[in-house]
Amino acid sequence: MTSWYSLGAGVLLATALTACGGDSSDNNPAAGGEQVKTPDSLRLSFLSRYESGSFDTSAAEIPAYDSASQRLFVVNARLGVLDVLDMSNPAKPALIASLGVEEVAAGAVVNSVAVKNGLVAIAIEADPKTDNGFAALYRADDLSLLGSVEVGAQPDMIIFTPDGSKVLTANEGEPSDDYQIDPDGSISIIDISNPQDPQVSTADFSAFDADTLRSSGVRIYGPGADVAKDLEPEYIAVSADGTTAWVTLQENNALAKVNIETATVTGILPLGEIDRSVEGFGIDASDDDQEINIQTWEGVVGLYLPDAIHAYRADGSTYLVTANEGDARAWGEDNDAYWGEEGEGCAGDASQGFVEEFRVKHLVHKSGFDRRCGDDLPPQLRELGAGALLDPAVFDYCGATAGDPGDCREDDVLGRLNITWTQGYKVDEAGNPVMYNDAGEADEAGTRIMYDTLYSYGGRSFSIRDENGNLVFDSGDAIEQFLASDECRLGTNRSIACQDYFNSGHDEINAMDSRSDAKGPEPEGLTIGAIGDKTFLFLALERMGGILVYDITDPQQPQRLDYLNSRNFWGGGGDGEDIEDLIDDGLLAESDVGAVVGDLGPEGLVFIAAADSPNGIPLLVVGNEVSGTTAVYQVEMLFDEE
Incomplete structure (x- = not known):
C-alpha cells in the first residue's frame, strides 16, 4: 500500500x-x-x-x-x-x-x-x-x-x-x-x-x-x-x-x-x-x-x-x-455614441468602439438584429446584414432549418453561449459574406449572413x-x-x-x-x-x-x-x-x-x-x-x- x-x-x-x-x-x-x-x-x-x-x-x-x-x-x-x-x-x-x-x-x-x-x-x-x-x-x-x-x-x-x-x-x-x-x-x-x-x-x-x-x-x-x-x-x-x-x-x-x-x-x-x-x-x-x-x-x-x-x-x-x-475585444461598451440611443434605430457610430461578443440567441433570432438596436447590437455587425442564420447541415442536431434556428437558440442549449460575431459566417472567394434571404436560400439580394461555425472564447x-x-x-x-x-x-x-x-x-x-x-x-x-x-x-x-x-x-x-x-x-x-x-x-x-x-x-x-x-x-x-x-x-x- x-x-x-x-x-x-x-x-x-x-x-x-x-x-x-x-x-x-x-x-x-x-x-x-x-x-x-x-x-x-x-x-x-x-x-x-x-x-x-x-x-x-x-x-x-x-x-x-x-x-x-x-x-x-x-x-x-x-x-x-x-x-x-x-x-x-x-x-x-x-x-x-x-x-x-x-x-x-x-x-x-x-x-x-x-x-x-x-x-x-x-x-x-x-x-x-x-x-x-x-x-x-x-x-x-x-x-x-x-x-x-x-x-x-x-x-x-x-x-x-x-x-x-x-x-x-x-x-x-x-x-x-x-x-x-x-x-x-x-x-x-x-x-x-x-x-x-x-x-x-x-x-x-x-x-x-x-x-x-x-x-x-x-x-x-x-x-x-x-x-x-x-x-x-x-x-x-x-x-x-x-x-x-x-x-x-x-x-x-x-x-x-x-x-x-x-x-x-x-x-x-x-x-x-x-x-x-x-x-x-x-x-x-x-x-x-x-x-x-x-x-x-x-x-x-x-x-x-x-x-x-x-x-x-x-x-x-x-x-x-x-x-x-x-478575453474578447470590447471597447466602447459604455459609450452611447457607439450603440446609439434608444429610439434612434440602428444609428450607432462604428468609429466609436468595437465589441465582438454576442450571444448566440441574439445572433440568430428570426426577427433579425434590429430588435437589439440601442442595447447590445454592435454597429459593425449590423453593417454585415440585417440578421443571421445557422447552417442546417451543421446544426440540425438542435433543430436548425434553413430559415429557423429551431431549439439551438434556447437558453439551455446554445442560446446563452457568448461567441464572436466576427468569424464563422460563410464567405465567398473574395472573403465577402455570402448573403441569404429569410428562407435561408443563397440570394445576392438577401440581408442575412449564415454561420456554420460558432467561435467561443x-x-x-x-x-x-x-x-x-x-x-x-x-x-x-x-x-x-x-x-x-x-x-x-x-x-x-x-x-x-x-x-x-x-x-x-x-x-x-x-x-x-x-x-x-x-x-x-x-x-x-x-x-x-x-x-x-x-x-x-x-x-x-x-x-x-x-x-x-x-x-x-x-x-x-x-x-x-x-x-x-x-x-x-x-x-x-x-x-x-x-x-x-x-x-x-x-x-x-x-x-x-x-x-x-x-x-x-x-x-x-x-x-x-x-x-x-x-x-x-x-x-x-x-x-x-x-x-x-x-x-x-x-x-x-x-x-x-x-
Missing part, C-alpha cells in the same frame, strides 16, 4: 528547491539549477494573506520576490503603485511602503513587476494609456530609482532574461475606450548592464502583412485591421539561454516569436482552435439550467486566446505553457506547445470535469464540494453555473518551478478561483497533483447575488473580505524556491485582484514511502 509523507522545514533546507538564476522571482523558473531530491508529488497548504482592505479594485495583481531583502513587491492597480511587503515572516506579511512612479512620469501607474539580483523592474503605464510608457529600475533594498527609459504604449508585463542583463516589456497598445486612438503593439528589449542608463530596442510588427496573417489563421479583425495596431502583446516567456522570447497576442489567438539579440519579431504563430465536437473537449455552454452539463457541440469551436505563458526545458527541447483565458484549459507554436498537449475539458467531480473540494480546509458552486464567478455568491456561458473557470495566470528532475505547473483559475498543480515533466502527459482554493465563503448571509451586495447592505465590511470570504480572482503568481524562502520552505504567492489579497501558500513535497 502506498503512503505519503511531507518533509518538514529542516529537511527542506537541506534539500533546497531552486529555480533558474538563483532568484525565484524572475518569472523564469525551471531552466536548471541545483539537483535535489525529486518529490513524487506536491500539495499546497494555506499559510497567510496580506489584506489591502479594498474589494474589486485590483488592489493585488502581480507579485515578485527579492530573496536578499526578503521583500515581496505587489502591483496595486487601484492606487497605481507597488506595495512592498515584508516577507521575513511569511506567516505574517506586512506592508513596508507603497512605491509610486510619479518621479518617472506624472500621472503614470504601475502595471507589472519583476525582480532579479536585487533589482526591481517596473512596467509603467503613461497617462493617457495610449501614450508611450516606461520601464524603470529600482533597488530592492532601499527602493531608490536607478534609471528609466521610454518604451511602447501600455507596457503590460515585464520580465528579466535569465542572466539578468536585459528586461523585456510587452507593450499591449490597447486603443482608447472610444477607439479614436489605437497605438501600435510592440515588444521592448532593454539592456540594463548599466541600470542607471538603460538602453532600449524595439521589436515591432511593421514587416507583417494583414492578409497573409489572416490566411495563416491569425485574427486580424479590429477597425482598420492594421497589423501593428491590431496585435496586442500580453505576456512574455524567455528561453533558458536568453536568446528567444515568445509573446502571447491574446485577442489575436497567436504567439509572436522574438529574436532578443536583434530585437526582431521572427514569426507570428497562429494557435488554431479547439473542436468542441470532439470527446474530451466539450463545455458546459449554458448558465441558465443551473446544472452541470459538460458535453460536445457540433459546429462550436473554442479560441485559445491565452494570457500567461512560461517556457521550460524537457528532454533537451523548449516547451511553452499557456493559460487559455479567452477561451480554451478553458492550459496548453503545452513546442517552440514553433505546435500543440503538444491541451487539457481540453479536464478542468471543468474536475470541478464537477466528487474529488474536487473548496476552502482552505477542503471541506466544500466544488459541485455545489461549479463555474461560479469571483464576485458572486450562490452562483453555481454562472460562468458556463462565458469562459468557464477561466485559467489566466500560471508559473512553473523545477524540483530535482521534475517541473511543476501552478495554474490559477480567475473565476472559480484556486490553484491547480500539475507535474509537466513529460510535456505530452501532464499529471494533475493538487487543487487548493482558499475562498471559504460561497453562499448565504443575505439576499444579494454578489459580495458587493453584502457590503452595500452592511453585512460585510470591505476591509473584512479577505478574512471572511477569502481569496477571489487570482491573477499573478510567483514561486519562491526553498533556497530563497524566508522559512526554508518553498512558497507560492498569489495576487488576487478581486479580494485585494496577496495569498501565501506552502508547497509541500510528498514522497512515496515504499
